[in-house]
Amino acid sequence: MSSLRLQQVSLRYESASVPVLDAISLEVNAGELVVALGPSGCGKTSLLKLMAGFVAPSGGEILLDGTPVRAPGAERGVVFQDDALLPWLDVLGNVAFGLKLRGVARAEREARARELLQLVDLGGYETQRIWALSGGQRQRVGLARALTADPRVLLLDEPFGALDALNREQMQALLLRVWQASRKGVFLITHDIEEAVFLASELVLLSSRPARVVERLKLDFGRRYAAGEAVRSIKSDPEFIRIREQVLSRVLGALAVAA
Numbered sequence: 001m002s003s004l005r006l007q008q009v010s011l012r013y014e015s016a017s018v019p020v021l022d023a024i025s026l027e028v029n030a031g032e033l034v035v036a037l038g039p040s041g042c043g044k045t046s047l048l049k050l051m052a053g054f055v056a057p058s059g060g061e062i063l064l065d066g067t068p069v070r071a072p073g074a075e076r077g078v079v080f081q082d083d084a085l086l087p088w089l090d091v092l093g094n095v096a097f098g099l100k101l102r103g104v105a106r107a108e109r110e111a112r113a114r115e116l117l118q119l120v121d122l123g124g125y126e127t128q129r130i131w132a133l134s135g136g137q138r139q140r141v142g143l144a145r146a147l148t149a150d151p152r153v154l155l156l157d158e159p160f161g162a163l164d165a166l167n168r169e170q171m172q173a174l175l176l177r178v179w180q181a182s183r184k185g186v187f188l189i190t191h192d193i194e195e196a197v198f199l200a201s202e203l204v205l206l207s208s209r210p211a212r213v214v215e216r217l218k219l220d221f222g223r224r225y226a227a228g229e230a231v232r233s234i235k236s237d238p239e240f241i242r243i244r245e246q247v248l249s250r251v252l253g254a255l256a257v258a259a
């Protein structure tokens with residue numbers, strides 16, 4: 001059972017007077033989908049960069065299965081909002097690219113890439129050019145690519161931020177299916193309250209900068225979807241609406257305190 005754990009992590013960029021993150025503790029265990037929700041500019045992307053190993057914390061510790069995270073590694077798959085796909089390769093080439101760099105033989109890497117494209121509902125798109133895909137399709141390619149190394153944990157930075165409402169909802173549902181099928185630990189950041197409440201098995205609410213954890217909620221709407229309940233049925237459930245409103249008032253409260 002893999003686990004990515006942050007203990008009292010803080011971050012201050014050298015050029016900045018105000019810290020970005022203040023004593024953040026959280027844990028992403030296998031089979032959990034942890035969502036960090038926070039206002040724009042609070043430090044969500046910085047938090048994800050720390051977990052990915054792109055940036056070192058100023059204080060505290062980040063441990064992957066007990067080992068300190070000091071650099072990026074294939075055991076942490078990352079998907080960013082801007083998908084950063086390679087436009088000169090087709091869909092299959094993009095998904096298989098990381099495996100190619102690691103010296104995996106062509107037949108094996110293509111078989112693995114095809115399998116992952118099926119998982120993200122892109123079977124049949126192998127030879128499509130990247131520029132011919134919609135935003136949602138590109139994000140699915142990014143998700144498949146992040147899964148190629150069979151990472152222990154997936155880190156997603158506002159992966160659906162650039163999508164329209166309908167596409168966004170479809171991608172949320174797809175992510176829940178991939179999460180259930182892979183049983184990996186997933187960490188996702190967003191500033192969309194409904195998305196956070198729908199997806200999270202644990203929702204971590206962050207304050208404005210410097211980001212602190214102001215609330216943690218254990219939720220099960222995503223698991224209900226994965227167990228077969230329809231998205232609309234869940235999102236119109238009075239319990240879902242109650243929690244969404246409760247989180248909204250906490251977010252507004254946290255913003256008012258910071259102002």
Ligand SMILES: Nc1ncnc2c1ncn2[C@@H]1O[C@H](COP(=O)(O)OP(=O)(O)OP(=O)(O)O)[C@@H](O)[C@H]1O
Nearest residue numbers: 013015016020039040041042043044045046047191
């Ligand atoms: N490399 C850096 N050096 C100095 N300051 C930085 C650096 N990267 C980010 N910041 C600052 O840290 C703060 C948090 O940025 P970050 O991108 O982590 O927030 P965010 O919550 O992801 O924002 P958004 O929701 O708008 O994407 C911002 O004020 C930003 O300007």
